[in-house]
Amino acid sequence: MLTMPPFAVVRPRSVDEAVDALAQGGRLVAGGTDLVPNLKRGLLDPKRLVSLRRVAALRGVHTEEGGALVVGAGTTLVDLAADTRVRETWSALARAAEVVASPPIRNVATLGGNVCLDTRCAYYDQTDFWRGALGHCLKTCGDVCHVVPSGKRCVAAFSADTPPVLIAYGATATLVSARGSRTVPVAELYVADGARHLALDPDELLTEVRVPRPGPGARAAYVKVRSRAAIDFPALSIALVLARAGDGAVSDVSVVVGALGAKPRVVDGLAAIAAGRPLDEATIGAIAERARAACHPLGNIDIDADWRRAVLAVQVRRALATLGA
Ligand SMILES: Cc1cc2nc3c(=O)[nH]c(=O)nc-3n(C[C@H](O)[C@H](O)[C@H](O)COP(=O)(O)OP(=O)(O)OC[C@H]3O[C@@H](n4cnc5c(N)ncnc54)[C@H](O)[C@@H]3O)c2cc1C
Ligand code: SF4
Structure with a gap:
């Protein structure tokens, strides 16, 4: 049986409290549908989790005056996929959200967790014992990649469903930390190294994603x-x-x-x-x-x-x- 490592949990109620908590160290957890299995596999060992469950300001979908769609990072995939405006105007995003995992997972999984999902690899999503038998790899504590043995960078697959759609629609992401906020294209959130594939700083929180309205006749x-x-x-x-x-x-x-x-x-x-x-x-x-x-x-x-x-x-x-x- 895989057991959870010990950790503390802080439960902020606002974005300000969340970024303050994150500034003091720790790892964000939203729905926990990817993070928790990874904790059980011993892929991560944070001493502190900052839970976003109680941050109501992160949840919800609305449209701006110019027509853009704004989705809070804490919005569940089931709510995103069910939203009538999303289904009518950003139908590919609704489709991507509704084919993630299974209904029980989509009920708690969030857009933010999907955008910030860890990379996956057949040699990585395994127990510590399994990985240790191969001498680990670049993404954990080893010095070789089992997929590309001559390679110097991890090539684990980024397999989240919604980001390709967000990028194709030209979406941007808002990142907030105790140092301020910035907006970046979703396409620029990722770098080509599976061991550290997110361009977010460790103290940055993704608060929302903004998706422009597609032009007339776009499909x-x-x-x-x-x-x-x-x-x-x-x-x-x-x-x-x-x-x-x-x-x-x-x-x-x-x-x-x-x-x-x-x-x-x-x-x-x-x-x-x-x-x-x-x-x-x-x-x-x-x-x-x-x-x-x-x-x-x-x-x-x-x-x-x-x-x-x-x-x-x-x-x-x-x-x-x-x-x-
Ligand atoms: C059996 C199974 C099948 C799955 N199938 C799919 C699938 O088909 N497609 C797919 O895309 N995913 C799949 N997943 C993975 C996961 O369920 C989804 O990607 C989900 O959207 C993750 O969201 P979450 O809120 O649960 O994230 P969490 O597990 O809470 O977090 C995931 C990562 O994002 C970070 N994070 C979370 N929120 C934020 C934020 N606001 N700002 C910055 N960082 C943040 C966390 O620190 C963590 O590193 C599957 C998982 C399981 C267990
Ligand atoms: S380094 Fe990355 S791609 Fe290579 S085996 Fe490890 S997880 Fe897989």
């Missing part, structure tokens, strides 16, 4: 490839936002892919191959091929990397065909 999709539809992390997660001009030609397209390495991959070079063109088979095929060329799944999860790369192109093609229909 979006979220595709999650996974082994079991009932409950599973993505083997691939693909967010697409497509905008078209009045004549039907592509005016903009974003494709963001997760569950590859430590940060979501924004597929670049799409404007050059798609902008101003009709969304026909040739354009769809070119976008799918560009996504395949830009994305390199690794052996960091227990699903074949070559298969994932082949499936990626197929899923991008199908999603674009549906969006264009």
Whole structure:
């Protein structure tokens, strides 16, 4: 049986109290659906947890006058996915939230915890005993990566469902600490090192995510490839936002892919191959091929990397065909 290590818990009631508590050291816990299993596996050993459960100001969804969506970091995924405004205007975000894990988990799991989720790896999400048998790895206390043995950086997969969609919509995140607050694009929250993949400082709290209203006629999709539809992390997660001009030609397209390495991959070079063109088979095929060329799944999860790369192109093609229909 896996047991919890000993730790103290502080329960602030406001954002100010939370950042003050965090400034004194400790680790944030929101729904705890990822953190707690990781504590049990001995992946973390914080002496103090700062619980966000009682910070009511972090919960809720509203729209601003300019039309942007603002989601508090403490909003549960079930509430996010059920929100009528989100379902109507940011449908890909609702879709990503409603396919995380399972209903009991989504009832307590938060958007903030999803955005700040730890990276995952078949050699990491294991007990201390299991990891110790291999001599540990770069993400814990070892000196080798079992996925890329010649590599110098951890390539564990960032497998959260909502961030690829948030990035494709051009969302920003508000980070607050005792030193002040700053707003950064969600795309810049992540760095390509699975051992330290968040660009947040340890004393920073994510308070909310702001998602611009998609332009008129824009359509979006979220595709999650996974082994079991009932409950599973993505083997691939693909967010697409497509905008078209009045004549039907592509005016903009974003494709963001997760569950590859430590940060979501924004597929670049799409404007050059798609902008101003009709969304026909040739354009769809070119976008799918560009996504395949830009994305390199690794052996960091227990699903074949070559298969994932082949499936990626197929899923991008199908999603674009549906969006264009
Ligand atoms: C069986 C199982 C299946 C799962 N399947 C999926 C899946 O399919 N897709 C998926 O995306 N996830 C999955 N998860 C992981 C997890 O449930 C979700 O990602 C969830 O959204 C995490 O939110 P939480 O509030 O529980 O985060 P927590 O576990 O409380 O925290 C996660 C991390 O975020 C940090 N954090 C939390 N809130 C903040 C904040 N406001 N500011 C800064 N840091 C913060 C914590 O310190 C911690 O490091 C699964 C988990 C389990 C146990
Ligand atoms: S990718 Fe390599 S370093 Fe990172 S957790 Fe996996 S085995 Fe460890």
